[in-house]
Amino acid sequence: MPPEEAVASFDSASAFFMALARAIEGRDFPYLGQSRWKALPVRASALLPRPLRCRAYAVASGREGVAVDRLGDIDLDEAASWVARTYPERRYPAVLIGSSNGALTHLAAACGVPWLPQTLLVPVRRRGADPADMPAALDFGARHGPSLLAHNPRVALHQMQDANQDALSGSQMAYFRVKWTSLPPAYQRFLDERLEPGAPVVVVRDMSTWPVTRVGDRHVFQVGAQGGMSAEEYHHAPGVPTPDGTAAEAEWGFADPLLDGLRKAAHRTGHPVVEVRYGHPQDPAAAVADVLRSWTRRRGGAAQRLLVSSFVVHDPWRTIATGSVPFWTFFPVQSAARDLSDYLVSTTYDDVDVLLFSHGVESRGLADARTWQRIAELARRRGRLLGVDPRAFPADFAVFARYTSALRSLPDAGLTWSPLAVADALAGLRGAEQLSVVGG
Structure with a gap:
């Protein structure tokens, strides 16, 4: 199975590495990496009543799902090759490897360096499922997970079921997140x-963990995810399996077994290893904003526009081209809104x-649209929701097409391109709160 069909395109990892590859080439990231023609029905969804809009979104999400009888056809080493060859063929002054993080994707774009994800999402078709039925989800994974694992010995399966934030998509598919526990050949190459020569390998280590139920030697089941609820709140719901351990959080957390092989591979080729550690996906956002604001000013920009991205709705190159400062929010939830508000204060x-x-x-x-609007109004001149219909949020699916024209309407800053030195980027992170930069 081609990796483009096996790996979800709407996931954080896919959206981040595809957007970054385009940014390295000086190109923007329209329509979340989809074609203009696919974006037309997304934009037209704004005309539907909300129940039909949500149903259409759920069905469209489910169409990305892999049929269970095809799981044995997925070669995740080939998926790693697909990731690596997405980047322009050249030598780079550094590479990031590890956890997904939108803020650090912006930083990598400014440095002109790639990021290789540890985690990818394989969506598995499961139409008509009750996303809140955790025993049924666990049983589904126990039955079908082994087919994927048998042909992919270098990965662990972190099955995730979130009835709070993924209720629509979760009614149509199961979330099989896979994490490399040893270095795939394409990453080694x-x-x-x-x-x-001497370029650092920057390991992005999100230390997030989550309670899990062990299903097999390389398979855990996670109820809930980083977002608007705590792990404890998820596990108080009826019918939730009792966790028997903890593991790296399915979407964001770094699985430590990869680290030893990564260090050996880097040292064998003479590349120092630097670890960027933090405890939550939101943690790097403020530090990255400060580093990139200073970089933009050194290039002659005013750096007086803060562009707040949200999960996969982002565009690293348009952020750079407009001289904007990025502040990434991991999801539109209250904790992220508080972090943005604290930063703007x-x-x-x-x-x-x-x-x-x-x-x-x-x-x-969830933080509603009015909350985000009030925070935006902390701006000295103008604060606004960009490309968002606040009346339709959080069912404003047309935003996945509309954000492209909204970003393209921002004036180009006309700044000369001069990549941020990797050493300067790491130095800027070293003194930041909630981050630890080790090695180098």
Whole structure:
């Protein structure tokens, strides 16, 4: 099975590495990486009543799902090759490897360096499922997970079931997140052939963990996810299997077994290893914003526009081209809104533009559009929701097409392209709160 068909395109990892590859080539990331023609029905969805809109979103999500009888046809080593060859064929002054993180994707774009994800999402077709039925989800994974694992010995399966934030998509598919526990050959070749001499290998280590139920030697089941609810709140719901351990959080967390092989591969080829550690996906956002604001000013920009991205609704190249400062929010939830508000209380901008990801449900812990608008109004001149219909949020699915024209309407800053030095980027992170930069 071609990796483009086996791996979800709407996931954080896919959206981040595809957007980054385009940014390295000086191109924007329209329509979440989909074609313009596929974006037309997404934009037209705004005309539907909300129940039909949500149903269409759920069905469209489910269409990405892999049939269970095809799981044995998936070669995740080939998926790693697909990731590596997405980047322009050249040598790079560094590479990031590990956890998904939108803020660090912006930083990598400024440095002109790639990121190789540890985790990918294989969506598995499961139409008509009750996303809140955890025993049924666990049984589904126990029956079908072994087919995927048998042909992919280098990965562990972190099955995730979130009835709070993924209620629509979860009614149509199961989330099989896979994490490499040893270095895939394509990543090994990248380190051998695509780095400049002495270029650092930057390991992105999100230390997030989550309670899990062990299903097999390389398979755990996770109820809930980072977002608007705590792990404890998820596990108080009826019918939830009792967890018997903890593991790296399915979407964001770094699985430690990869680290030893990664260090050996880097040292064998003469590349120092630097670890960027943090405890939550939101943690790097403020530090990255400060580093990139200073970089933009050194290039002659005013750096007075803060562009707030939301989960996969982002565009690293348009952020750079417009001279904007990125502040990434991992999901439009109250904790992320508080972090943005705290940042704007301590750091002022003339303009604040806020993008919002829509997942279709009034999930617990969600920050509504009015909350985001009030935070944007902390700007000295103008704060606004950009490309967002606040009346439709969080079922504003047309935003996945509309954000492209909204970002393209921002004026180009006309700054000369000069990549941020990797050493300067790491130095900027070293003194930041909630981050630890080790090695190098």
